[in-house]
Amino acid sequence: MTQNWFASSIAEERLVARGGRLQAEFSRFDRGWARARLRGNWIEIDAGDTHHTRGMPESIAAHLASPNPAAPSIALDPESFAGWQFHAITRHRIAVHRGSEPEEQLLQLVVATATARDHGHVSIVSTPESLARETRRLAALLSKPAAGASSIEAIPIAFVNGSAAVLMHEALGHPSEHGAPHVAWPSWLVVADDPGMRSLGYLPLDDCGRPVAKRELTRGDRPTALRRWSFRDTPIVRMSNLSVSGSGSPVALPSRRVEVQLVEHGGWDPLTDEVSIRVSLSELVEGRERGLLPRFTLRLSRRDLAARLAGWFGETVVYPGVICSDEGQSLPVGSVATGLLLQPR
């Protein structure tokens, strides 16, 4: 039987830029502890929000007695971002595995949501440090003109801005968490989960206080980290930081293509082995002309996707964030990728 302790303190605030200032509409502070025992394949967890309980390690008790963390402040000019919504989150957590040193971690996130005319809500996940840069970039993208009416069925799709990490998150990340049968991915494609990467999912030790390691998912490996968001959740195998890269020579981009910038949500269905990607922001590129496309959904089997991947291109780019929801738990997953080119059917 192995045992570990975990405590989390989560401060959240939802704000809207209105009337020249940021107005808080919702704030939440959540704190508690969990003691997990592993009996064979079954995890037994006791959890609560009291400050002390029998057998609690000193480091956990000290965490629970520490001052409440505050949600990160939004250092933006509300006039310039009127109508935008911000969800600011600070999570301070500590994990103690029997016989090892306590592992503390502080994570700060801001989910920024813009409401664009003719385009609905578009969100990015950022950190307080990169928020100004990424919101400016999003605002610039949203200000572009709309593309003329065009069917995109027969046009190659280039995943840019790190968005290929979201595609492979669904097509390789989740299946690897579930131990799904491996698909024959192109030999040039390298997709890895790396908890040690300094990104949104950075985890020197996982949420059970255990060591973690980089794993190459394109070789059939599984992620190593057991993750949970709060003390009320079951730790399960989850991705931490997904990276997508390519070996050999990059592919040349066709002059007419769709460029995917941001993804609203995605999914993988273990029953049908189908991947779906809802693209919230993309451009139709025709030579030097560029125009924003309406939202669209890409739905294809993993085998079909593997067969249609034509190559990689460009530099490695940090995608502006993925909040991955699975088994009722939402967790940030760091996402970096080169571009990937998908041929039409």
Added chain:
Amino acid sequence: MIETYEKRGASVRVERSGRSASTIVAHEHGRALRERGRFRVESLGDRPLAQAPDVAGATDVARRLGMLGRGAVAIERLTVAAGMAEHSVAYGKGTRTWNEEVIRVHLSLVDRERGLRVALDLGAERAEGLPIRIALELAEALQAPAATSAPEPGLVELAPAVSAALWTFVARHPALYHGSRLKISQWSHPSWAFDGAGRKIEHHAVDDATPPSLFRPSFRVAPVPAWFHLHASLRGVGRFRRSAGTRTVGLLSPFRLTRSSVVAGVLAVRRTGACAAMLEIPRQRFAESFLRIGRNGIWFPLEAGAWGSDVLLDGATITPRHP
């Protein structure tokens, strides 16, 4: 004026999925404040509830349901959550307090060979009150041989799990039944008489107006207006004794509106076996399609609750769906 809501609760959650199997026992004490459009929540941890949740009951339910996966049918996800809570709401000088006990089940069964997934949610005050037989009926239907004959046109029966989901959907589209003999109402439940603000849940016809009751599934989220314990009945219809050749026992995909119909993917059972099918109820004569709505209701934890019962339909079509 500030509204202060406090909850002290003890719960157990037994979870089983393809990736983990766990039991979580939690004690929590939290507070929510609402003032002029701002909602603030914090965990307090000062006074945990002394009672222990029904771990044995939840574990036993999980064990019994865990045996449903046989042959090509597997349990994709099973969650049994049981809890008890003491609630209080203070608003101005008044304070309301009330207690609740609940056990809920979420079950997702899959037939990997036929590519079928059927989900079911059950709820009761205590473990012994859970209508486990509904899960057994679903599992049997999934394990049944594929129906060899196409369903004949005629009467279609909806099982309680299907009709409860239908009423939840229909309540969002009052134009489907307004002014007809089909009546959709907020109803009562003997175990859960109060809404998220501690007010008694009154019978009320479901209409275009904002629901009069507040739904607060957790102290962590702001309460929202919702219709509680949805209930359907037919006005001025006598007893109808004919039975249907096809019974839909579970949903494979949720109800949705098309231009001409209310449709859903269903698991349909006939004498010759079971099949995945598309149920279509014409919009033009939606309310007239209902011949009988059974009086023996079973409560389902869909949104803020819905009563389902055996329902007989005339004029609906069942079209087998081939994988």
